[in-house]
Structure formats: C-alpha cells, structure tokens
Amino acid sequence: MTPASRLPRRLRAAWLALALATAGPALAEIGQIKSLKGQVTVERQGRALPAEVGMLLEVADTLRTGADGAVGVTMRDNSLLSAGPNSILSLQRFEFDATTSQGRFDTQLQRGTLAVVSGRIAKQSPEAMTVRTPSAQLAVRGTDFVVAAGE
Amino acid sequence: MNERWRGLAALLLAAVVAALLGACAAKPQGSVVLLPDAQGKDTAVRVQQEGGEVVLDQPYAAAQLTSRGPVKATSSAAQVQAQFGDALAARPLPAQQFTLYFVEGKDEFTDESRRAFDSVFAEIARRPVPDLLVIGHTDKVGNDAFNDALSRQRAEVVRKALVERGIAAGSIVVVGRGKREPIVPTADGVAEPRNRRVEILVR
Numbered sequence: 001m002t003p004a005s006r007l008p009r010r011l012r013a014a015w016l017a018l019a020l021a022t023a024g025p026a027l028a029e030i031g032q033i034k035s036l037k038g039q040v041t042v043e044r045q046g047r048a049l050p051a052e053v054g055m056l057l058e059v060a061d062t063l064r065t066g067a068d069g070a071v072g073v074t075m076r077d078n079s080l081l082s083a084g085p086n087s088i089l090s091l092q093r094f095e096f097d098a099t100t101s102q103g104r105f106d107t108q109l110q111r112g113t114l115a116v117v118s119g120r121i122a123k124q125s126p127e128a129m130t131v132r133t134p135s136a137q138l139a140v141r142g143t144d145f146v147v148a149a150g151e
Numbered sequence: 152m153n154e155r156w157r158g159l160a161a162l163l164l165a166a167v168v169a170a171l172l173g174a175c176a177a178k179p180q181g182s183v184v185l186l187p188d189a190q191g192k193d194t195a196v197r198v199q200q201e202g203g204e205v206v207l208d209q210p211y212a213a214a215q216l217t218s219r220g221p222v223k224a225t226s227s228a229a230q231v232q233a234q235f236g237d238a239l240a241a242r243p244l245p246a247q248q249f250t251l252y253f254v255e256g257k258d259e260f261t262d263e264s265r266r267a268f269d270s271v272f273a274e275i276a277r278r279p280v281p282d283l284l285v286i287g288h289t290d291k292v293g294n295d296a297f298n299d300a301l302s303r304q305r306a307e308v309v310r311k312a313l314v315e316r317g318i319a320a321g322s323i324v325v326v327g328r329g330k331r332e333p334i335v336p337t338a339d340g341v342a343e344p345r346n347r348r349v350e351i352l353v354r
Binding site: 032033034035036037053054070071072073074078080082083084085087098099113114115117119127133134135136137138139140141142143144145146147148149150 | 180181182183184185186187188189190192193194195196197198199200201207216218221231234235236237238239240241242243244245246278279280282326328331332352354
C-alpha cells in the first residue's frame, strides 16, 4: 500500500500537490532511462511507477524488471547501468560535482543481472562507486563488468 | 515399529542429512565478471564478502560469490553472453563528446567547427532519448565577469543552433565555465584558440 492510498481522499489531493511541489526538476534527477524492454517499474517513495524511456531517475529509486524485462540507464556522471530480467536494482546514493567529478555512487543489486560501465565518479576517485549484492560489496576501480545476484 | 513409521523415520533422516550437507557446502550467491575495457584501459573491481576478498583485474577474470566468500574463476565471452546477454543488450550508448572552437572574443564558430557541428546530429539521431550538456569555455584574455558571460554566450549560440535544427529545447542543459577549465594551461591574459570552445556531451 502506498502512503497516499492510506489517506482520506481530500488529503490525497494535498499529498499529490506536495509531492509535485517537492519534486524539483533541477537537482533531483540523477539519471535517465534510455532503453526498456518488457515489464519494468520504478519504485519511488512507496509507489510503483511504470517505467518509460526518457524517465528521469532520483536517489533511492528502485528498478524492478519482470521475467521479460530489461532496462538501461545513463547516470549524470556518464555511468551506464543495465539490468536483465527478474532484477531488482536500487540507486541508493548518488552525489556528483559536475565540475570536479568528485562524488559517491552506491547501488544495490538485490536480485538478477546487472551490466556496469563506470563513469566520471569512479574515474576521478577509484572505489567511490560501489555495487552491493545481498552477500557482497564490489568496489569499482573501472570500468566494465557484470554482476549476478541470488542464484 | 511398523513399516510406515520406519519409512517416515528414513525420510526424516534423509532430510536432516541433506540439510547438514547443504550447510557444509558453499552456497552459490552470484558472480562477478570483469569485461575488457572498450578503450583498453586498466580496469579492476575489488570483490568483498564476509569470507574474504578478491581483486579482478584481467578481462574475464571472475569471482563466484559463495556463503564462504568469493572464489576466483575465469569466464569467457560466450559464458557472459549466455548469462548477461539481456542486461548487455539493454546497455545505453556511451556518452559522446564533441568540441567546437570559436573566433577570439566572439560567439562565432570557426569555419572548421561549423562543419564539425553536423556530426553532432548524426550522434543525436542514433539515440532514442538524447540529452545534451552544452558547456562553454573561454581562453584567459579578459576578466572573470567578461569570460563567464562570453562562455555562457557561446554555449547559448550552440543551444540555439541545436534547437533551430529540431533538437528539443528541454533536452539541452547549458553551462558557462568561463576561463576556469582551459584545455591548454596558459598564463592569464594569453590568447589560446584551443581554449575558446564549447563542449557538447551527447548522452
């Protein structure tokens, strides 16, 4: 159940207005969905949104792909993430200074398959990018690798 | 003890043995494979688990994640394709950067850059949802205020030219960095054509 659906109807409208007002276009976006196949949803603040090509992503978003699903994302630091079917990928932390390339990027692959090309954050500061699985942590020095979680 | 009870006890015993064996064997929990870097640069991933850590630093070096820690292995292009083909097929095109040069003190392209500008559109056309970052720069002639404005103006010229040729204005972000990020480091006040530029990042 989403937080909004627990509220009475009149409050729900207020909740929506607040959610829209706080979703600033400028700094909230950390990446964009560039490719999509099959069923993919984005979980944001307790709600499951249908994913679309071009959709902007925010910190703490979780991508879920169905049995026929796959999704490709370009992050603001030019990192490329793409997940195969039956995957759950959370964008837990993303901080990026576009001028200095300093930042932090932490993702979690709870399940499924993930292909990664690291971007400017990992290039500037090796190991400033990490990928976690339920049982492991990967510190990324660069650049191109794949991860499977939960076999 | 009758026949039925004996059968049940045997089943129970089998279940207990299986559970014990399962606990002893290292349970598979996933895998990591390092791929060849497209630019052939050095690349590595450090894989940590409770039971230990391995560093993958060769193409197709792999780690099996297990309940007892990572186990080093070697994978191959075929194995990666079989397991990760769908994820790799969904990978977006890498970001592509273009640099356009400007006439000194002005917001006009050099003739060469006017031609280079065309290749940007070919790159944009390859992408389903292109987004563009346009960054203006100057050389070190003039003060910060002048160069901040000029760099921004140069980026705006590029933005306008992109929009005029059909690129959605909403997909373009424009930034002016003034003289802070020269490609060729020079002393202040030095005219350097290679620093008078606009970078277009197509993603």
